Amino acid sequence: MSEKSSHETGGGAAHAYDVERYLRIRAARRADVARDGTLAFLMDTTGTNQVWTVSEPGAWPTQRTFYEENVSFVDWSPTRRELAFGMDQGGDERTQLYRLDPEQGRVHELTGLPEAKHRWGGWSHDGDRVAFASNRRAGDVFDVYVQGRDERGETAELRHEGDGWLSVAGWSPSDDRLLVGKAHATFDQDLYVLHLDSGEFRHLTPHDGEARFESPEWGPDGESIYVVTDRDTDRLELARLDPDDGTLSTVVADSEWNVDGVEVDDSGRLVYSRNVDGYTELTVGELRDPTTVETVAEVDLPKGVAGGTAFHEGGDEFAVTVSGRTVNPNCFVVDADTGAAEQWTHAGTAGIPTETFVEPDIVHYPTFDGREVPAFFSTPDGATDELPVVVDVHGGPESQRRPGFDGVKQYFLANGYAVFEPNVRGSSGYGRAYSHLDDVEKRMDSVEDLKAGAEWLHDHPSVDPDRIAVMGGSYGGFMVLSAMTEYPELWAAGVDIVGIANFVTFLENTGDWRRSLREAEYGSLEDDREFLESVSPINSVDQIDAPLFVLHGENDPRVPVGEAEQIVEELRGRGVPVRKLIFEDEGHGIGKLDNRIEAYRSVVEFLAEYV
Numbered sequence: 001m002s003e004k005s006s007h008e009t010g011g012g013a014a015h016a017y018d019v020e021r022y023l024r025i026r027a028a029r030r031a032d033v034a035r036d037g038t039l040a041f042l043m044d045t046t047g048t049n050q051v052w053t054v055s056e057p058g059a060w061p062t063q064r065t066f067y068e069e070n071v072s073f074v075d076w077s078p079t080r081r082e083l084a085f086g087m088d089q090g091g092d093e094r095t096q097l098y099r100l101d102p103e104q105g106r107v108h109e110l111t112g113l114p115e116a117k118h119r120w121g122g123w124s125h126d127g128d129r130v131a132f133a134s135n136r137r138a139g140d141v142f143d144v145y146v147q148g149r150d151e152r153g154e155t156a157e158l159r160h161e162g163d164g165w166l167s168v169a170g171w172s173p174s175d176d177r178l179l180v181g182k183a184h185a186t187f188d189q190d191l192y193v194l195h196l197d198s199g200e201f202r203h204l205t206p207h208d209g210e211a212r213f214e215s216p217e218w219g220p221d222g223e224s225i226y227v228v229t230d231r232d233t234d235r236l237e238l239a240r241l242d243p244d245d246g247t248l249s250t251v252v253a254d255s256e257w258n259v260d261g262v263e264v265d266d267s268g269r270l271v272y273s274r275n276v277d278g279y280t281e282l283t284v285g286e287l288r289d290p291t292t293v294e295t296v297a298e299v300d301l302p303k304g305v306a307g308g309t310a311f312h313e314g315g316d317e318f319a320v321t322v323s324g325r326t327v328n329p330n331c332f333v334v335d336a337d338t339g340a341a342e343q344w345t346h347a348g349t350a351g352i353p354t355e356t357f358v359e360p361d362i363v364h365y366p367t368f369d370g371r372e373v374p375a376f377f378s379t380p381d382g383a384t385d386e387l388p389v390v391v392d393v394h395g396g397p398e399s400q401r402r403p404g405f406d407g408v409k410q411y412f413l414a415n416g417y418a419v420f421e422p423n424v425r426g427s428s429g430y431g432r433a434y435s436h437l438d439d440v441e442k443r444m445d446s447v448e449d450l451k452a453g454a455e456w457l458h459d460h461p462s463v464d465p466d467r468i469a470v471m472g473g474s475y476g477g478f479m480v481l482s483a484m485t486e487y488p489e490l491w492a493a494g495v496d497i498v499g500i501a502n503f504v505t506f507l508e509n510t511g512d513w514r515r516s517l518r519e520a521e522y523g524s525l526e527d528d529r530e531f532l533e534s535v536s537p538i539n540s541v542d543q544i545d546a547p548l549f550v551l552h553g554e555n556d557p558r559v560p561v562g563e564a565e566q567i568v569e570e571l572r573g574r575g576v577p578v579r580k581l582i583f584e585d586e587g588h589g590i591g592k593l594d595n596r597i598e599a600y601r602s603v604v605e606f607l608a609e610y611v
Contacts, residue, residue, distance in 0.1 A: 016356075016414060017350075017352055017411075017414070018601075018604075019408065019411045019597075019600050019601055019604050020597045020601065021350050021351070021352060022350070022352065022407035022408060022410055022411040022414075023407055023408070023593065023596050023597050023600060024350040024593070025328050025347075025348070025349050025350050025352065025405075025407045026043060026044055026045055026328065026347035026348050026349075026350075027043065027044055027323070027328060027329035027330075027347055027405070028041050028042070028043040028052070028061075028321075028329060028330050028331050028345035028346075028347040029041065029042055029043075029049075029308060029321040029323070029329045029330075029331065030042045030073060030074065030308045030321060031308065031310060031319040031320075031321060031331040031344075031345075032074055032075055032076045032083070032310045032319065033076065033310050033311065033312040033313075033317075033318070033319050033333075034076045034081065034083075035076075035078070035079075035313050036081075037055070037312060038053050038054070038055050039053060039054050039055075039319055039331060039333070039344055039345070040052070040053045040064070040074045040076055040083055040102070041053075041054075041061075041074065041319075041321075041331050041345060042071055042073075042074060043061070043345070043347055044070075044347075044593070045063070045347070046063075046066075047592060047593030047594060048067065048068060048069060048070045048071075048591070048592055048593070049070045049071050049072070050063055050064070050065045050066065050067065050071055051063075051064040051065040051071055051074050051083070051085055051100065051102075052064060053102060054344060054345060056344075057333065057342050057343065057344045058343075058344070058346060061345065062102075064100060064102045064105070065085065065100065065107075067087060068592075069087050069088065069089060069090070070087065070088075070591050070592075071085050071086065071087050072085075072086040072087060072088070072095055073085060073086050073120060075120065075122065075123065077123055077127040077149075078123055078125055078126075078127050079125075079126060079127030080127050081101075081102065081103065082099055082100060082101050082102070082149075083099070083100050083102065084097060084098065084099055084100070084110070084120065084123065084130065085097075085098050085100060086098070086118070086120055088587075089114065090555045090584075090585045090586065090587065091553050091555050091556070091585070091586045091587020091588065091589070091591060092555045092557055092587055093117060093511075093557050093558075093587060093588070094114055094115065094116060094117050094118075094557075095117060095118050095119070095120075096109065096110075096111045096112065096113070096114060096118060097109075097110040097111045097118050097120060097130070097132060098110055099149060108149075108150070108152070109152055109153075110130065110147065110149075110151075110152060111132075111134075111152070111153060111156075112152055112153040113134075113136050113153055113154070115136075116134050116135055116136035117134060117135050117142075117513065118132050118133070118134045118136075119132055119133040119134070119142065119167050119168070120132055120168075121133060121144075121167070121168025121169070121170065121171075121178065122168065122169075122170045122171055123171070124171050124175045125171060125173065125175050126175065127149070128148060128149055129146055129147065129148055129149065129175075130146070130147060130149060131144065131145065131146050131168045131171065131178055132144075132145055132156075132168060133145070133162070133166045133167050133168050133180075134156075135512075135513055137158070137161070139511075139512040139513060140512035140513050140515070140516075141161075141162050141163055141164060141165075141166075141513075142162045142164070142165055142166040142167070142513070143158055143159075143160060143161050143162045143166065144158075144159045144160040144162065144166060144168060144178065144180060144194060145157060145158055145159060146159050146178075146196070159178075159194060159196060159199070160180070160194050160199070160201055162182070164182055164183070164184070164516070165182060165183040165184075165513065165516075165517060166180055166181065166182050167180070167181045167182075167183070168180055168181075169181055169191075169216040169217075170216075170217065170218055171218075172193075172218050172222045172243075173218060173220065173221065173222040173266065174222055175196075176195065176196055176197060177193050177194060177195055177196060177222070177243070178193070178194040178196065179191065179192075179193060179194075179216055179218060179225060180192045180193070180194050180201075181213065181216060183517060184210075184516075184517075184520065185210065185517055185520035185521060186396075186398040186517065186520075186521060187210050187211075187212055187230075187398060187428075187432070187435060187436075188210035188211060188212070188520070189205075189211070189212055189213045189214065190203065190204075190205045190206075190207075190213065191204045191205045191213045191216055191225070191227065191241065192204060193243050202243075203246070204225070204241055204242075204243065204246040205231070205241070205246060205248075206246070207231055210432075210436075211229060211230060211231035211232075212228070212229055212230050212231075212236065213227050213228075213229050213231070213241075214227065214228050214229070214236070214260070214261075215227060215228050215260070215261045215262050215263075216241075217262055217263065217264040217270075218264065219240075219264060219287070219290065220264065220265070220266045220267065220268050220287070222243070223242075223243065223290070224240050224241070224242070224243070224290045225240070225241040225242075225243050226238065226239070226240055226241070226251070226262050226264050226270070227239055227241055227262075228258075228259055228260055228261060228262060228272075229248070230432050231248065233253070233432075234431040234432045234433055235253070235254060235255065235256070235257065235258050235259075235431050235432075236258040236259050236260050237250050237251075237252065237253040237254075237259055238250075238251045238252040238253070238259045238262055238272050238293075239251055240290050240291050249290075249291045250291075251291050251292070251293055252272060252285075252293060254274055257274050257275055257276050257277075258274065258275045258428075258429060258431075259272055259273070259274055260273055260274065260275045260429075261273040261307065261309075263309040263310070263311065263318070264287075265311040265314075265315035265318075266315070267311075267314055267315030268286060268287040268315070269284065269285070269286060269287075269296070269311065269315035269336055270284075270285050270286075270287065270293065271283065271284050271285070271299070271309050271311075271318060271320075271334075271336070272285065272293075273306065273307065275400075275402075275429050277362055277374065278305070278362075278374075278376070278400060278401070278402040278403050278423075278429060279303060279304065279305070279402075279403060280301075280304070280305050280306040280307065281298070281299075282298070282299035282301065282306055282309075282320070282334075282339075283295060283297075283298055283299065284296040284297045284298075284299060284334075284336050284339060296336065296337065296339075297335075297336070297337065297338055297339030298339050299320075299334055299339040299341060300339050300340055300341055301320070301322050301332060301334075301341050302322050302324050302326075302327045303324050303326075303327075303359070303403075304322055304323050304324020304325065304326075304327055304403055304404060304405070305322070305323050305324065305402045305403060305404040306320050306321065306322045306323075307320070307321060308320060308321045311336075312333075315336060316335070316336055316337065317333050317334060317335055317336055318333070318334055318336060319331055319332070319333050319334075319344070320332055320333075320334060320341075322341075323404035323405045324359075324403060324404065324405060325357060325358065325359050325360060325378075325403045325404070325405060325406075325409075325410075326354060326357040326358070326359055326405075327354070327405060328347055328349055328354075328405045328407075329347065329404070329405055330343055330344075330345045330346065330347050331343075331344050331345040332344060352410075356381075356410075356414060357410050358378050358379075358380065358381060358410065358413045359378075359403075360376035360377060360378040360403060360419070360421070361376070361377050361378070362374065362375075362376060363375050363376075363377045365422075365452060365453055365456035366452065366456075367425075367448065367449045367452040368445075368448050368449075368452060369445075371425070373422055373423065373424055373425070373449050373452065373453065374422075374423045374430065375401075375420060375421055375422040375423060375453060376401060376403060376419075376420075376421040377418070377419075377420050377421075378409070378413055378418060378419045378420075379413070379418045379462055380413050380414065380416060380417070380418070383416070383418070383462060384462075385416075385462075385464075386461075386462065386463060386464035387416065387417060387418040387462055387463055387464060387467075388416070388417050388418070388464055388467035388468070388469070388492075388607075388611045389417065389418045389419070389420055389457055389463055389464075389467065389468045389469070390409075390412050390417050390418070390419050390420070390469050390471055390607070391420045391421075391422070391450070391453065391454065391457070391468060391469065391470045391471065392409070392419060392420070392421045392471050392472065392476075393421075393422065393424075393450065393470065393471070393472035393476040393479040393480060393483075394421070394423070394427070394472070394475075394476050395472065395473050395474030395475040395476040395477075396426070396427070396428070396474075396475050396476075397426040397427070397438060397446065397475045397521070398426065398427075398428050398435060398521065399427065399428060399475075400423055400427045400428045400429035400430075401421040401422070401423050401427070402429075408600055408603075411600075411604070417607075418462065418463060420453065420457060422449065422450060422453045424438070424446040424447075424449035424450055424453075424479075425437035425438050425442075425445055425446050425449055426438030426439075426446045439521065440521075440522065440523045440528065440531070441523075441531060443522070443535050444482070444486070444535055446479070447479060447482045447483055447486055447487075448486075450470070450479060450482075450483050450487075451483070451486070451487045451490065454468055454470075454483075454487070454490040454491070455490075458490075466492060467492050467611050468490065468491060468492055468611075469491065469492055469493040469494065469495065469607055469610075469611045470483050470484065470491050470493075470494050470495075471494070471495035471497070471603075472495075472496070472497065472499065473497035473498055473499065473589065474497070474498050474499065474500075474558070474559060474588065474589075475499075475500065476497075476499065477496040477497055477498055477499015477500060477559075478499050478500040478501070478537065479499075480494045480495065480496045480499060481494070481496055481499060481500075481501055481537035481538075481544075481567065482535070482537050484537075484543070484544045484546060484548065485537045485540035485541065485543040485544055486540070486543070488543050488544060488545050488546060491546045492546060492610060492611045493546050493547045493548070493549070493606065493607060493610040493611050494544075494546060494547075494548045494549070495548075495549045495551070495603055495606070495607075496548060496549070496550045496551070496564075496567070497551045497552075497589075497590070498551070498552050498553060498556055498558075498559050498563075498564075498588055498589060499550075499559065499563065499564075500536075500559055500563055501536065501537055501538045501563045501564070501566055501567040502536045502537075502538040502539075502563065502566060503522055503523070503532040503533070503535065503536045504525065504529060504532050504533055504536065505560075505562060505563065505566070506518075506559060506560070506563060507519060507522070507524075507525050507532070508525065509560040509562060510557070510558055510559065510560065511557040511558060514557075514558060537567070538566055538567060538570065541567065541570045541571065541574075542574065544571060544576055545576060546576075546610075547576070547577035547578065547579075547606070547609075547610045548567075548571060548576065548577070548578045548579075549578070549579045549580075549581075549602070549603060549606045550564045550567060550568050550578065550579070550580050550581070551564075551580075551581045551582075551583075551590065551599055551602075551603075552564035552580075552581075552582050552583070553582070553583050553585075553586030553587045553588060553589065553590065554582055554583060554584045554585075554586065555584075555585070555586065555587045556586075556587045556588045557587060557588065558587075558588040559588060561582060564580065564582065565580075568580045577610070579602070579606060581598070581599060581602055583595045583599070
């Protein structure tokens with residue numbers, strides 16, 4: 001297979017490697033640390049995420065699972081050399097749970113109920129039991145279960161019947177209580193303590209309006225819960241929650257940026273993260289009393305996005321995954337006393353020199369109401385020509401484009417495209433008020449922010465205003481379709497990946513367990529149907545005149561494949577250039593390497609033809 005391309009883009013840069021090479025850049029992530037210091041992590045060397053282990057930094061890792069499907073997490077037992085992992089089938093998100101003896105290669109199926117979803121809740125401290133939430137009793141609600149490590153399937157004990165979207169956040173240090181979260185909407189949660197002896201389900205976080213209670217962790221003595229929350233604030237703060245009476249006390253606050261995650265060790269060490277314009281800053285602290293954290297070290301990591309922290313027993317070090325625009329995802333171990341980090345995994349870059357990867361600039365552009373919209377803007381090194389641009393819109397909408405590694409973007413940059421990634425209103429990371437600016441009837445204001453971004457690009461001296469394409473996935477796919485219906489004159493082409501074309505059919509057909517969460521963001525079928533129809537791109541499809549490429553997974557439980565089928569059918573009926581690519585073994589996204597190669601080769605060919 002040749003690595004050379006026979007054509008050049010308008011940016012004038014010759015292709016050094018084709019997009020398949022960039023898609024073969026590997027990622028190691030989501031590490032957990034065993035009692036003896038062995039790292040277990042997920043790596044996609046085989047084309048799907050599998051469980052691997054490594055015993056020292058830079059050592060050759062050992063593959064432990066061998067499936068065609070992606071493994072979603074890995075978690076060491078606290079007492080035995082065994083680990084739990086999860087996996088669905090074909091992207092259907094009905095995760096099943098398993099226990100693995102890594103030395104013998106034996107796998108014990110913990111759940112074995114493929115029609116139900118299972119959400120891992122962790123090992124008990126004695127390693128004899130596991131907890132999880134599942135919708136096996138009723139499809140639209142999640143219950144809390146506990147089962148022995150040797151049990152399977154329906155032998156799990158139902159400990160609490162839920163009435164919504166429940167998840168288990170962990171066992172108390174004494175293993176007599178479970179910390180349980182309940183999601184009402186993306187930015188609205190509650191926390192409860194389930195007393196396993198009595199069955200009491202104590203509500204800790206009653207509140208008016210919306211409030212987030214995320215990343216909950218038991219304190220080392222079981223007398224405190226630590227959580228990041230924006231109750232009564234615009235930014236997320238680290239707070240201590242009393243597990244008996246729900247008293248909330250601020251521990252760490254930042255007036256400008258979110259404190260967006262925390263990991264607490266039984267030793268009293270903790271590490272918390274701040275989201276600073278999309279980049280992660282990690283701080284190690286020591287609990288001096290329940291509401292006082294003494295800073296121990298600022299963590300020295302490569303520039304990018306860091307997460308998935310896991311302490312080694314004793315709290316002297318912890319594992320973390322780092323992903324940056326010039327750093328493909330890998331696992332590091334951090335000395336908790338000094339903040340010094342050592343890279344343990346070395347997922348490869350497919351022979352592509354890392355010095356060719358491009359770091360974005362952070363820009364802010366004006367929009368219709370005088371606000372400034374943050375965005376990442378990347379241009380090829382040394383580019384002087386008027387460049388074609390790929391505008392990449394994140395999903396969510398309550399998400400944020402952050403500067404993690406993306407091989408496809410690096411391909412575009414290496415081949416003469418600029419890349420523009422706006423965090424339009426409704427994005428997370430910039431405070432509660434900003435994230436609610438696109439709710440329900442304000443939905444199209446975010447599309448107007450996208451228009452303002454395109455106009456900013458039109459005026460940029462490095463950009464060819466006639467060659468701007470818009471691309472996005474999930475809710476970002478809706479943004480693509482809306483941008484092309486509302487402002488068709490701005491776009492040379494569009495790429496819609498698992499996107500929403502019709503809010504009514506989307507809400508009617510999405511998974512039962514998701515409908516109430518999505519209606520809280522978009523509007524309800526019962527009360528807002530007329531509005532939902534008015535903002536659905538399918539009802540303005542006659543405005544699209546630029547070529548469109550639609551990609552989807554046949555098994556998508558979130559945005560059903562019918563969303564793709566209806567937009568393609570309408571455009572073909574009007575004679576608009578449209579391509580469709582449906583993957584029979586994918587769900588909400590394209591996760592398998594062979595499928596990703598087919599998908600993005602097709603996207604590259606499409607953009608080369610029309611942009």
